[in-house]
Each structure stands twice: as structure tokens, then as C-alpha cells.
Amino acid sequence: MSNQTEQAEIVRRSLKGRYRKERRFRAYGILAIALALAALVVLFADIIGKGHTGFLKTTITLDVEMDSEAMYLEDPTNSDEVRMADFVEPLIVSLAEMLPDATVDDRDQLRGLVNAYSSNQLRDELVASPQWMGTTQTITFLANSDVDVYVKHKDDDAYSIKLSEQQREWVDELEQRGIIETRFNDVFFTSGDSRDPARAGVLGAIVGSLLVMFVTLALSFPIGVAAAIYLEEFAPKNKFTDFIEVNINNLAAVPSIIFGLLGLAVFINLFGMPRSAPFVGGLVLTLMTLPTIIISSRAAIKSVPPSIRQAAEGVGASKMQVVLHHVLPLAMPGMLTGSIIGMAQALGETAPLLLIGMVAFVVEIPDGFFDGATALPVQVFLWAGSPESGFIERASAAIMVLLAFLMSMNALAIWLRKRLERRW
Amino acid sequence: MNTMNPSIAAETDVRQENEAMAAVAEDKPEDTVIEEGKTVGKPFADDPKYKLRNVDVSYGNDRAIKDISLDIARNEVISFIGPSGCGKSTFLRCLNRMNDSIEICRIKGQLMLDDEDIYASKRDVVELRARVGMVFQKPNPFPKSIYDNVAYGPKIHGLANRKVDLDEIVENSLRKAGLWNEVKDRLDATATGMSGGQQQRLCIARAIAVSPEVILMDEPCSALDPIATARVEELIAEMSESYTIVIVTHSMQQAARVSNRTAYFHLGHLVEVNETDKVFTSPEHELTESYITGRFG
Numbered sequence: 001m002s003n004q005t006e007q008a009e010i011v012r013r014s015l016k017g018r019y020r021k022e023r024r025f026r027a028y029g030i031l032a033i034a035l036a037l038a039a040l041v042v043l044f045a046d047i048i049g050k051g052h053t054g055f056l057k058t059t060i061t062l063d064v065e066m067d068s069e070a071m072y073l074e075d076p077t078n079s080d081e082v083r084m085a086d087f088v089e090p091l092i093v094s095l096a097e098m099l100p101d102a103t104v105d106d107r108d109q110l111r112g113l114v115n116a117y118s119s120n121q122l123r124d125e126l127v128a129s130p131q132w133m134g135t136t137q138t139i140t141f142l143a144n145s146d147v148d149v150y151v152k153h154k155d156d157d158a159y160s161i162k163l164s165e166q167q168r169e170w171v172d173e174l175e176q177r178g179i180i181e182t183r184f185n186d187v188f189f190t191s192g193d194s195r196d197p198a199r200a201g202v203l204g205a206i207v208g209s210l211l212v213m214f215v216t217l218a219l220s221f222p223i224g225v226a227a228a229i230y231l232e233e234f235a236p237k238n239k240f241t242d243f244i245e246v247n248i249n250n251l252a253a254v255p256s257i258i259f260g261l262l263g264l265a266v267f268i269n270l271f272g273m274p275r276s277a278p279f280v281g282g283l284v285l286t287l288m289t290l291p292t293i294i295i296s297s298r299a300a301i302k303s304v305p306p307s308i309r310q311a312a313e314g315v316g317a318s319k320m321q322v323v324l325h326h327v328l329p330l331a332m333p334g335m336l337t338g339s340i341i342g343m344a345q346a347l348g349e350t351a352p353l354l355l356i357g358m359v360a361f362v363v364e365i366p367d368g369f370f371d372g373a374t375a376l377p378v379q380v381f382l383w384a385g386s387p388e389s390g391f392i393e394r395a396s397a398a399i400m401v402l403l404a405f406l407m408s409m410n411a412l413a414i415w416l417r418k419r420l421e422r423r424w
Numbered sequence: 425m426n427t428m429n430p431s432i433a434a435e436t437d438v439r440q441e442n443e444a445m446a447a448v449a450e451d452k453p454e455d456t457v458i459e460e461g462k463t464v465g466k467p468f469a470d471d472p473k474y475k476l477r478n479v480d481v482s483y484g485n486d487r488a489i490k491d492i493s494l495d496i497a498r499n500e501v502i503s504f505i506g507p508s509g510c511g512k513s514t515f516l517r518c519l520n521r522m523n524d525s526i527e528i529c530r531i532k533g534q535l536m537l538d539d540e541d542i543y544a545s546k547r548d549v550v551e552l553r554a555r556v557g558m559v560f561q562k563p564n565p566f567p568k569s570i571y572d573n574v575a576y577g578p579k580i581h582g583l584a585n586r587k588v589d590l591d592e593i594v595e596n597s598l599r600k601a602g603l604w605n606e607v608k609d610r611l612d613a614t615a616t617g618m619s620g621g622q623q624q625r626l627c628i629a630r631a632i633a634v635s636p637e638v639i640l641m642d643e644p645c646s647a648l649d650p651i652a653t654a655r656v657e658e659l660i661a662e663m664s665e666s667y668t669i670v671i672v673t674h675s676m677q678q679a680a681r682v683s684n685r686t687a688y689f690h691l692g693h694l695v696e697v698n699e700t701d702k703v704f705t706s707p708e709h710e711l712t713e714s715y716i717t718g719r720f721g
Contacts, residue, residue: 237527307564311627313522314560315577315634316553325576326566 047403051396053152057185057198058143060114060174062094065136066126076130087119087126091141098179099170109167113174115142115198142187143180145198145390147171151182152393159389188397192363193379197390200383202398204365208278208358208373209347209405211366215282216289216346221339223286224293228335231294232301233323252291259288260352268356275357279369284356285346292345296338300331333420340413344406350377376402458693461491464708465698467687469497473638473668474519479533481514483526488514490692491533496638501660501669503679503700506689507715512672515689516640519670520556521549537638554581557631561643563623565615565630570607573615573626574598577634593633601629602659621652628659632667639663641671645678657682676716680704688712 068074070093073085088111095110096102102110118141125139126132143151146162150171153159163171174180192204235241263284267273273280304327312322353359358374359382366373374382376398383395461478472495481489489511496502504512514523521542523529535542542552554577565573574594577583584590594611598604603625607613615626624644631639641660645653660669660682673679679686679700686703688696688711696709707713 305564307560307562308566309525310522310558310560311564311566311630312576313525314520314553314558315580315630316550317576317580318550321580325580330567 047396047399051393051398051400054393054395054397054400055185055188056152056182057187058148058151058180058182059140060143060147060180061138061140062091062098062114062179063136063138064090064094064122066090066133067093068133073133076126076133082123082127085123087122090122091118098177099173102170106166109164110170112144112163112167113147113170115144116196117199118142142198145196145388147180148198149389151175151180153389159392188394192365193361193374193382194363195361197386197388197394200391200394202376202379202401204362205374205376205379205398206401207365207367208281208362209375211278211369211373212281212285212353212358212375213343213347215279215369216285217339217343219282219286220289220293220342224290224339224342225297225335227290228294228297228301229323229328232298233319233327248291248294252295255351256288256349257351257355259284260355262287263352263356274370274372276360276362276372276374277370278358278366278373278375280356281353281358281373281375282369284352285349288349288352289339289342289346292342293335293339296341297331297335300334300338301327303334304330333417336416336420337413340409340416344409344413347405347409348377348402350375350381353378354381376405458690458695458711460693461493463493463694463697465696465703466685467494467694467697469495469500471498472496473498473538475534475536475539477534477536479515479518479531479535481511481518481523481532482530484528488692489518492694494687494694494697496668496670497685499664499666499668500685501664501671501683502685502687503683504670504672504687504689505674505676505679505715506695508674509691510689511692512687512689513642515694516642516670516672519638519640520553520558522558524549554634555636556638556640557634557636559624559627559631559639559641559644562647563620563627565618565623565626567614567616569612570598570615570618570626571611574629574633577630581634583634597629597633598626600632600659600663601625602655602662603629619652621648621655624648624652624656625659628656628663632663636667638668638670641669643672643674646674653678676704688715690715 067090070089071085071087073081075081091114092104092107092110095113096104096106099110121141122139147167149159150161150163150168154161154168161168171180187199188201190203191199191201194200231241231245263280267280267283268275308326308330309322312326317325353375359378360372360374361382362372362374364371380395380398380402383391383398474494474496476492476494476496479489479492479494480487492515504516506512517523518531518535519537519542523531531543537552537556541547566576568576571594574597575584575590578590578593584593595604595608598607603622606622607618607626615623618626624647628639628644645656648656657678660671663669664682664684671679671683683700685697686700687694688703688707688709690711696703696707696712698708703712704716707716
């Protein structure tokens with residue numbers, strides 16, 4: 001009896017220590033999560049803090065007088081005349097009228113306020129509506145990139161402002177009068193790359209990324225799933241299949257730039273496919289994603305309970321029917337999750353795309369799998385390396401767009417898994 | 425009826441031997457030496473459904489079944505009993521080649537279903553399993569609707585081409601499994617939401633939906649409560665009119681209640697086969713007696 005009470009006493013005393021250990025263990029876990037969250041918060045705060053201005057554009061609204069004498073233009077429908085006409089002068093005249101202390105002689109400085117493309121914009125709009133000739137129209141132009149940087153970051157030392165004292169005064173005044181204003185940057189989402197930060201957009205990169213992703217998904221999902229099913233269900237277990245298995249795991253650990261080199265050597269140099277093409281990018285990323293998809297699909301197939309297989313075999317289903325009717329539907333959520341995670345990896349991949357030439361400066365929005373294109377992460381890479389300070393915020397904004405894509409893909413993965421699992 | 429069988433003479437020898445040994449090893453039945461391939465009782469039948477001769481099964485180097493010969497008669501219920509690891513489930517799974525998927529499993533001997541070798545090289549295992557249904561230890565309905573569970577077999581074998589035919593098969597199978605009245609209003613509900621007993625009866629319905637000739641049951645009631653067990657046992661009794669049923673069970677009461685014949689397995693040997701009441705009232709072999717009186721197992 002005394003032995004039992006002694007033992008109970010020992011157990012009771014050890015309990016305290018055990019609980020203390022447990023609390024410490026939990027604290028480590030919480031600390032780890034807190035650290036991870038803090039890193040995430042810092043990352044997001046930095047990117048959003050730098051990039052949110054990238055979603056704004058600076059515009060100048062001018063009353064432009066279409067004076068045929070000043071523009072050397074009588075008939076806007078005559079293309080020869082249009083080619084020779086002066087579309088810069090009306091802008092300078094309009095700006096000089098708005099700024100009392102400026103004269104037309106300050107033309108270079110005045111011209112530096114509006115975007116270099118503004119004269120082309122005026123030409124296009126006038127050609128589209130020739131009846132404007134001889135009238136005064138209120139038209140909104142993009143401001144010069146330097147004005148854009150000044151308006152957004154005049155108090156930030158990190159940005160070098162390339163405007164003269166005179167121009168700064170003018171911009172301040174025009175801003176006060178509401179002629180220069182910032183609004184939502186639709187240009188960023190509707191155009192391709194440009195040397196001029198004010199006119200650069202991510203649409204080309206988004207389309208390029210989507211084309212690459214389409215090729216990657218269309219190739220890697222069926223190939224990966226088929227390989228996983230064969231290896232898991234049909235392949236004999238011997239040295240050869242062991243060898244294949246080891247090498248699939250090895251491939252998953254190969255640095256992505258190696259796949260880029262392979263793509264360059266095989267697809268472009270050997271097969272003569274075009275450079276910078278989303279199709280080649282998709283092929284390279286397929287190679288990179290395949291191991292991930294195969295490994296996760298095999299895990300999903302393995303996790304299908306053997307009792308279900310036996311049940312199907314028991315009623316006389318053939319191997320094929322067991323796989324198609326029972327194993328695949330049950331493994332599908334896992335396979336989809338793995339594939340989407342693999343795709344998300346591929347979407348964020350830069351290095352292999354650099355090697356196959358998707359790093360080119362592409363202004364046009366690609367409209368086919370063999371058009372020259374770039375991808376979102378490569379666009380970020382390009383802008384981050386550009387000297388113009390207007391690209392700093394645009395690179396951050398592009399990162400945000402990329403992150404939004406990645407997060408929505410992960411959300412899709414979670415949603416798909418939940419939905420498909422609920423069916424059973 | 426076994427008078428023509430040469431093993432009868434051997435059998436008598438074994439019995440005498442055993443009786444002699446029983447006197448010595450009364451308290452230690454485990455020490456009893458079992459002679460390979462010798463089975464006491466009545467292992468053979470006229471015009472059997474299954475004719476199994478010298479069956480030997482090994483997993484790698486482990487012999488799980490040691491030279492077993494047995495006949496399973498038409499429309500009989502035969503139960504396999506024996507302590508854990510005695511090979512009764514392994515033997516059962518040979519009857520519809522469920523061991524095929526275990527790569528290290530080697531099967532020797534002659535296994536004939538209606539005088540056709542079921543392990544013949546050109547034998548189609550799908551056809552075999554359509555004739556020999558199986559019910560497993562744990563209820564394993566497909567994670568689909570109740571209807572789809574029962575309709576699956578007939579569908580893959582092309583037994584019903586029209587929806588009405590399929591409906592009829594499903595209804596008949598569920599009726600035979602005594603489940604129709606419980607589920608007729610919720611055929612579209614998922615099968616995994618049913619109780620364990622209902623799930624097991626659904627598995628039986630699924631097995632009989634393809635109109636098999638033989639139904640193999642591997643401890644069908646071990647995961648069920650007594651009431652559900654009683655329902656399944658009733659069902660076995662009803663089904664015995666139209667099917668040959670082989671049932672592996674750990675419950676001797678169950679074997680006694682449902683089966684016509686009982687086979688006692690011990691360490692891979694088939695020790696004794698006889699009419700059930702004979703096995704339980706006057707076992708011929710000492711090991712059988714030890715087992716049914718609860719001295720080991």
C-alpha cells in the first residue's frame with residue numbers, strides 16, 4: 001500500500017515538470033509562428049509601401065487650341081499634312097497660357113512637363129475627330145515621368161528629382177489648381193513594357209505568364225498524373241523502377257536554371273524553336289514542375305485506402321477500372337493541390353526564362369504561343385534593374401500583381417481540395 | 425461417402441496417433457505434432473463446388489498454408505475457424521485470387537471451381553470474381569451513393585443496359601440483403617454515412633448484385649455490434665439457399681449458428697473438417713477440442 005502511495009507521489013511530482021516542458025514546447029511553436037508572421041508583415045509592408053504609388057498615374061489636363069497656323073495643319077484628314085504638322089506647339093502654348101510667369105520661350109522646360117508621347121496622343125485624337133480643327137478642346141495627357149516622380153515623392157530623399165527649380169514651381173502651382181492630378185493608373189494594366197515608366201504596364205507580362213502557364217498546365221498535369229499512376233499502380237517493383245523513382249526525386253532538387261540551360265540547348269538550339277516564346281517557356285517549366293506533380297500525385301494515390309481497392313477488386317473490377325473508378329477520384333484532390341502548388345512555383349520562376357530569352361524588351365502584348373513575350377517575374381527583374389526612378393514603384397507594383405496571382409492560385413487549390421473532399 | 429478416398433485410411437492412423445499423444449500431452453495442446461496434409465473428419469464431398477487439393481501458400485519463405493485439401497459443396501455454408509494467424513483468411517483469399525496483388529505470395533496445388541482451375545494461366549480473374557463475391561472484415565462501401573455502390577458491379581460487367589434493369593437489380597439486391605426498407609427513400613445518400621451494420625449489409629448487397637455463385641466472407645461481423653451481427657447471420661441463413669457461402673469467423677458461436685460444416689485451421693494446417701454440430705459436440709482431433717473448449721486461441 002505504501003509503495004502505491006509513494007509511486008503516486010513520484011508521479012505527482014513529475015507532473016509539474018512535464019507540464020512545464022509542455023508549456024515551453026508550445027511557447028517555441030508560438031515564437032516560430034510569430035517570427036514567420038513578422039517576416040511576412042515586414043515583407044508586405046515594404047512592398048506595399050513602395051509599390052502602392054505604382055497604381056497611380058499623374059495627368060495634366062490642358063485646354064488645347066487647335067490653331068491651324070501654329071500647327072501648320074489645314075486638313076487633319078490628309079495624312080501627308082498630318083505627318084508634317086507640329087503637335088507639340090499647341091501643348092506648349094496651352095501650358096504657357098496657364099502659367100503667367102512662363103513664356104513660350106521657356107518651351108524646353110514647358111515641354112518637359114508633359115509626357116513625350118502627348119503630341120502623338122494629340123495627333124491621334126485629332127485625326128479621329130477632324131471637326132476639332134480650329135476649336136479649343138480640354139484633353140487629359142500623361143505627365144512626364146519626372147513630374148510623376150516629383151508629384152508622388154517630392155519629400156522622399158530616396159528619389160532623385162530631375163526637374164529644375166522653375167519646373168518644380170510650375171508643377172506645384174498646377175497641382176494646386178487641379179490641373180496636375182494623380183488618379184488610378186489604368187495604363188499600368190492596359191499596356192506592355194516601355195522605356196518610359198509613366199507608360200509602362202504589366203499587361204504584356206501577365207499575358208505572357210498566362211500563356212506560359214497554359215502550356216505548362218496542359219503538359220505537366222496529364223504527363224505527371226499518368227506517370228504517377230503507372231509508377232504507383234502498374235509498374236513492376238524492380239531495380240529499374242527504383243532507379244526511375246530515385247531520379248524523379250533528384251530532378252525535384254535540380255536548380256531551375258539548369259532546366260533553363262537544357263531548354264536553351266535542346267528546344268532552341270537543337271529543335272530550332274523561337275527564342276522568347278511562351279511555348280518554349282512552358283516546355284521548360286513543364287520539365288521543372290513534373291517532379292513536383294509526380295511526387296504529390298503518387299502520395300495522393302498511396303493514401304487511397306486499400307480497402308476501397310479490395311472492394312472494387314472483390315466485385316470483379318479490372319485493374320484499370322479500379323484505378324479509373326475508385327483510386328483516381330479519391331486521389332484527385334491531392335493531385336490537384338500538388339499540381340497547383342507546382343504551377344505556383346512555375347509562375348514565380350525567373351531563372352530558366354532568362355536563359356531562353358524571355359527577358360527581352362517586349363512592348364507588344366503577345367498574341368500567340370510563339371510571339372516574343374516576357375513573364376511577370378521577369379518583368380519585375382527587368383524593372384528592378386532599370387535606372388529610372390519611376391520604375392522602382394512599378395517593380396513593386398508588379399510584385400504585388402504577381403503575389404495576387406500566387407495567392408489566388410493557392411486559394412484555388414484550397415477551395416478545390418475542400419470542394420472535392422466534400423463530395424465523398 | 426469417402427470410402428473410395430485413400431486419405432481415409434491415413435485419417436484413421438492420424439486419429440489413433442493423436443489419441444495416443446493426447447494421453448501424454450493432455451495439458452499442452454500446442455506441443456501436438458500435426459502431420460502435414462492430414463485432415464480428420466470429412467473434408468471431401470461429392471460433386472463439390474470447389475475442389476481444392478494440396479494447396480500450399482507461402483509469403484516469401486513463410487509457409488502460411490501447408491498442404492491443405494478440401495472440398496466445398498454446392499450451396500453449403502462452411503465456416504473456417506482457428507486461432508489468429510492460422511491461415512484461414514489466406515486460404516479464403518485464394519478462393520477468388522485476392523492474393524494476386526500480394527507480390528511475394530506463392531500458391532501451389534490444385535484449386536478447381538466447377539472443375540476449372542482458377543489459377544490456370546489463361547484464367548480471367550475478373551470473370552472469376554464476378555462468380556465469387558467477397559465481403560470483407562471491415563465494411564468497405566465505396567464513398568459513393570448507396571445506389572451506386574450496389575449498381576457498380578452490374579454496371580462494369582454490363583449486366584444491365586437499361587436504367588430500369590439496373591434499378592431492379594439494385595432493389596432486389598438490397599431486398600435480399602434486408603436493407604431495402606431502411607434505405608429505399610435515400611438511395612442517393614452517401615454510403616459512408618450509414619451505420620456499421622448497414623454498411624456491411626450494403627457490402628453484401630453489392631456482392632450479390634452481380635449474382636455470384638459463391639460468397640466469401642472474411643470475418644464479416646467482427647466490426648459489428650451484436651444486433652447488427654444477428655441481422656447479418658439471419659441474412660447468411662437466408663442466402664444459403666441460393667449461394668455457396670464460405671465464412672471465416674473468430675466467433676465459434678457464429679460458426680455454430682450459421683454453418684453446415686466447420687473447418688478448423690491450426691498453424692497453416694487444416695486439422696479437422698466435419699458437420700458443424702459434430703465439430704462442436706464431439707471433435708475428433710485433440711487440437712480442435714482444445715480450441716473449442718477455449719484452452720487456447
